Amino acid sequence: MQVIFILSLALTAGTAVAQFGERPELLGSGSSAVDVSGRSVKNPRVRAIHTTDPSHLGGTAYLQDQDPFLAYQLGRNLNFREFRSRDGVFDNNIAGLAGPMPDGTTAKITKNNQTSCAGCHNLPNGNAGGGPNFHKDSGFGRNTPHYYGAGIIEMLALQVRSQILHAVDSNGDGWISAAESQASPPRIYIKTDASTPLQHAPSVYYGTAHLSNHSTGTPRLNNIFRVWYVDADGAPVPGATSVDGVTTHGFNFEMMVWGWGQGVGRSALNPTNRAFFWDPMIAHSGLESYDPSTTLDPDGDGVSEPTLAGAIQFPVTHQPNDVGANLDTMGFSRDDPDGDGHLNEISEGDLDLAEWFMLNAPRPAFAGTAAEYQQGVLLLQSLGCADCHQPDWKILSANDSSENSLAGDRRFFDLDVQWNPSAARLEGTLQQLYDMEGSSYVRRFDDFYVEGIFTDLAHHEMGADFEEVGFDGNRNSTWRTPPLWGVGSGFPWGHDGKSLSLEHAIERHGGEATQALQNWKRAQSSTRAQALNFLSKLVLYDVESMPTDLNADNTITTDYVVAGIGTGLERFNPEWLFKVPVQIQGIVANMIGQPVTSYAAINLSSAYGLTLPLRIDTDLDGWPDVWDIAPGLAGYKDGIH
Helix, strand or coil: CEEEEEEECCCCEEEEEEECCECCECCCCCCCCECCCCCCECCCCCCCCCCCCCCCCCCHHHHHHHCHHHHHHHHHHHHHCCCCHHHCCCCCCCCCEEEECCCCCCEEEECCCCCCHHHCCCECCCCCCECCEECCCCCCCEECCCCCCHHHHHHHHHHHHHHHHHHHCCCCCCCEEHHHHHHCCCCCEEECCCCCCHHHCCEEECEEEEEEEECEEEEEECCCEEEEEECCCCCECCCCCCECCCCCCEEEEEECCECCCCCCCCCCCECCHHHHHHHHHHHHHCCCEECHHHHCCCCCCCCCCCCCCCCCCCCCCCCCCECCCCECCCCCECCCCCCCCCCCCECHHHHHHHHHHHHHCCCCEECCCHHHHHHHHHHHHHHCHHHCCCCCEEECCCCCCCCCCCCCCCCCEEEEEEEECCCCEEEEEEEECEEEECCEEEECCCCEEECCCCCCCCEEECCHHHCEECCCCCEECEEECCCCCCHHHCCCECCCCCECCHHHHHHCCCHHHHHHHHHHHHCCHHHHHHHHHHHHCEECCCHHHCEEECCCCCCCCCCCEECCEECCCCECCHHHHCCCCCCEEEEEECCCCCEEEEEEECCHHHHCCCCCCCCCCCCCCCCCHHHCCCCCCCCCCCCCC
């Protein structure tokens, strides 16, 4: 649905076309683009500009340094915005087929079939949820995972990679030579809490770095790692499939944290949150990303410098298809790989913001007491479930002297959600992971204990009941151990969504989980019921309505005042935490005269930074004026046309 609305800015005014998800107007304005709940996207589509200097007002470095909750909200809105034809959504092959299966010919996915990430990630709605099922590798479907706690998942994956390199890469050059492979431990174990003594710390087995033919061949790491092969200087050798001692002298690797699995030797889909955004944007929405941050690899080893959010990328295996071969004097790509006339559809700055939201996306919760949690963990351990579904991990501090390549906890806040028995509800506490230095939010990069994630971040062979026969006839039963946090809010369950109950998903386990399945079947019915009750309390929640102590006064007030107006229950709404907090419309009469509280913004322009120099878009065509050759003439495709 498309409607016409007038968006008034402090700087200028103009007419633009809105869609269902973009509703900036006030109740009583006469516009159709109204949302009294305040949950819809309020800000107009303006490409964000990547910067590294926080003094450039409105650039992404400024937003993350000076107004991080606004940066978070802008990233959230990119994740849930419904992109339009004027934004370049889809190419000329709507609902076409793309991507070859292992046979090299059969297509595996339907592309150009969603206008928004929220088309699949929508339970709970407006959050980093999951739930919907879609065809991917087979006609049996693929269950969309939630990505609550996405930053924690990514940080643990990059930490595991660093720990393996620390153990095997003896000269610290960032890749593993054949000699280092031979000298490495025969079995690689990584402790889930490296701060505890070895004899007490749970650990995960990730295979071996030893090559299959001693000085040549392939390493036998767990399938969650994707491997590439390198020359004597550590540079990737295109097309290489093993260490041969002639053209290839070692290997490098990445952990594929997103994706259920693609089959033995093919790993999963995405190694980072940034790739987890731009890759589906291309595949499902036909929106192409130009992203120098992904390809910033000055030493040519296939691993990028850290992004603005602090995550390395892996351009050797993952880079957007808008390569920026044709840059103009203003620094953006005029490539148009899909030939639809829309340039730079997703900017490097957009990806900065989307990644920032995903890094800081709040984690799931346990809707029970601490004692109930500990009892549940012990029960899963007794059944053997926790062998793979490891309950807790620890993100190690960037200052850990034993492994100085660690990045620490890169988030700037944590939403700590706990069960309040007296109120019989979940409640949040906003924990700042930063210090203020002047007007800058300086992240601490400390350690963080991740409780209740329940995964070993590994792939396992799961047996016949989890087998999938792909479109091309290839069989796969090797899948990633899904984190169980949030599993109580699931439905359906399993990589294919074929399990309509948690109990059915458990009973499908086999292969490497055969012993745990036998323990489950032998357990008393009361024990199984207790385990299912525990799992049902590992829940998601609606982030923006979560009752939350925002101001660290140890109270959740029923009339939280923002910009002089009562907003009702104190809750986690990032808009209350902007540099210029959103001022709501407040109590207004609806069409039949009833009083309602409208959460529409009356200071949209100042709160959302629409008058900052790098965010001004005079003609509201999606191109900021500093990138627009004709800032007074709407040209949605390239700033002119």
